[in-house]
Amino acid sequence: MSSRSAELFLEAQKYLPGGVSRNTLLRKPHPFYNHHATGCRTVDVDGVDRIDFANNMASLIHGHAHPAIVAAVTEQLAKGTAFTMATETEIDFARHLVGRSPSFDKVRFVNSGTEAVMAAIKAARAHTGRPKIAKVEGTYHGAYDFAEVSQEPAPHSWGERNHPNAVPLAMGTPQGILHDVVIIPFNDPDAACAILDEHRGELACVLIDPMPHRAGLIPADENFIRALWKWTRDDGALLVFDEVITFRTEVGGMQTRYKVRPDFTTMGKIIGGGFPVGAIAGRDETMAVFIPGPYGPRLPHSGTFSANPITMTAGLTAMELFDAAAVARLNALGELTRARLREAISASGAPASVTGTGSMFKLHFKAEAPRDYRSAFPTTEERHAHRAFIDALNDDGILTIYSAAGALSTPMTEVEINRLAEAVEAALRKAKEELVVR
Ligand SMILES: Cc1ncc(COP(=O)(O)O)c(C=O)c1O
The missing domain is CATH 3.90.1150.10 (Aspartate Aminotransferase, domain 1)
Structure with missing residues (x-):
């Protein structure tokens, strides 16, 4: 324990559980x-x-401290960082993102990828009136209870390859959540569709990351995505692409490689230009769940720091450069x-x-x-x-x-x-x- 990092980690453990604010930084002997x-x-x-x-x-x-992002954010900082008012920058940034993908008519900003996936799942439920979701075994989609199921199953609990179990991640996960999450194997269209068939009419959405990091960072096969696309079209469930990581692979996200138009897309990470961000985008018809009607919106949705001008400025600058x-x-x-x-x-x-x-x-x-x-x-x-x-x-x-x-x-x-x-x-x-x- 001779380094400054080692000393700081000792101090950190006095005030932060495990010494960190996110476990992904943990390494031995210290972060x-x-x-x-x-x-x-x-x-x-x-x-x-x-x-x-x-x-x-x-x-x-763009790595760290890109001069254009630093300049744009510095200018905005002096004008204020968060208001109980909308800003023009969020419109500019939404216009920019809508221009990047044919499946985006509207965008709603949130503060993290976790929030974006949560909003997409809830929006899919609100749009379809159905309770369940399907997701791929071993995939990470953030910390929403439903999205976490079977994120890290182990051989003793994962069950049959062709029919994986829904395995809780966190201790104390309610049984009802496991009941409402259907797990499908990756890149196996026949097995996946056979499982989905058991839940016809019950699924709000099939949630898919086209290159799931924790499942090996393997790109999804064209025939797998096409099969899920077709299945959801036949059934009336929505297809949700989680592009929080993969949006960097193409101008309009990795979805453009498969020539499918997801009903919702979640984004995060790079679109914040280095600041906390998330976004959900989709077609007018599905994004309408966020719009208040005479009895309120089908999906009430807000967030104190959503679309704050610092993130919007940094994100727009970063994405225009990309x-x-x-x-x-x-x-x-x-x-x-x-x-x-x-x-x-x-x-x-x-x-x-x-x-x-x-x-x-x-x-x-x-x-x-x-x-x-x-x-x-x-x-x-x-x-x-x-x-x-x-x-x-x-x-x-x-x-x-x-x-x-x-x-x-x-x-x-x-x-x-x-x-x-x-x-x-x-x-x-x-x-x-x-x-x-x-
Ligand atoms: C595919 C995917 N979805 C969602 C998330 C959650 O994003 P955040 O960490 O911003 O909550 C991540 C984060 O790594 C991710 O990789």
Whole structure:
């Protein structure tokens, strides 16, 4: 316990449960404490400089302290940060987002991805008058009770592959919630539709992340998405795309790759330009649940800081800069990253693989790339190797999300990708040694 980060963690544990405000920062022996960051580099309180491939859990598309965002937000700060009044910026930002995807007629802003998914589920219920939702096994959609079901099931409880159990995440989850969440397997259209058929007429929506991070960061197959699209059209349930992470993959989100028009889309992360944000977008017909009628709206919905002008200003600036050319450049850099990582894996001789698309990647301690949550589920040995790998990367000046996933930012170039590949190769060699020693 000699570093400043170690000292701060001791102090933090006196006032914050577990010493943190979000468990995703936990690592042994302590989290890193940031001092400052610019572009794609962060410097911690011990003066250690790292290339940032975590980007605050994939939320910073332009890295840290982008000059245009800093200037726009600084100007707005002096004019006030939150009012019991609407602002013109929220209209400008909504217009911008509506222009990015053919499935967006209207947008409602909230403060986090969790809130966006919660609003989408409630809006789907309000629109259809149905209670249940369906979601994919092993997927993370934020902290709403219904969205959390089967987020992290374990082999002893997950049940049949073709008919997964609805497994609670948090202790004390009410039975009624498990009853109202239907779990389908990823990328298996036949099994998924057979399960959905058992709930015809009961489902408000099928909630889908086209590349679920916790289920392996594997892109959904075209035929899987098409099958869910068709099933929901036949049944009258809504199709909800959670693009909180994947909105970065295309100008109009990853949905545009599948040529389907979801009824609702949730967004968050990058659209806040570095500030807390969430949004739900959809067709006029479905978004109408938010509009007050003679007896009030079908879905009463507000939020004290929703569409605050700081987030709106930062988000609009960030997303205007992330135009078609910027998206294409970052996706090409993503292709290069995954190719370099595959080379690093073969050079190291470690049994590992890489998944991802667009500007994201994830490493697995599996020789064959996983296809879904169950095949991505690590063995105890793989967990040990994973930890050794992340520690080695961090020591070598690379920061990734703790799951060994990473997200690129626009300040990055081939230079950072080459450095990543070099560090990954060295870290894989160390992790492999660790496996052998055990
Ligand atoms: C797909 C997805 N949905 C929802 C969320 C929740 O977003 P937030 O952390 O802003 O509440 C996340 C966060 O990682 C996510 O990845």
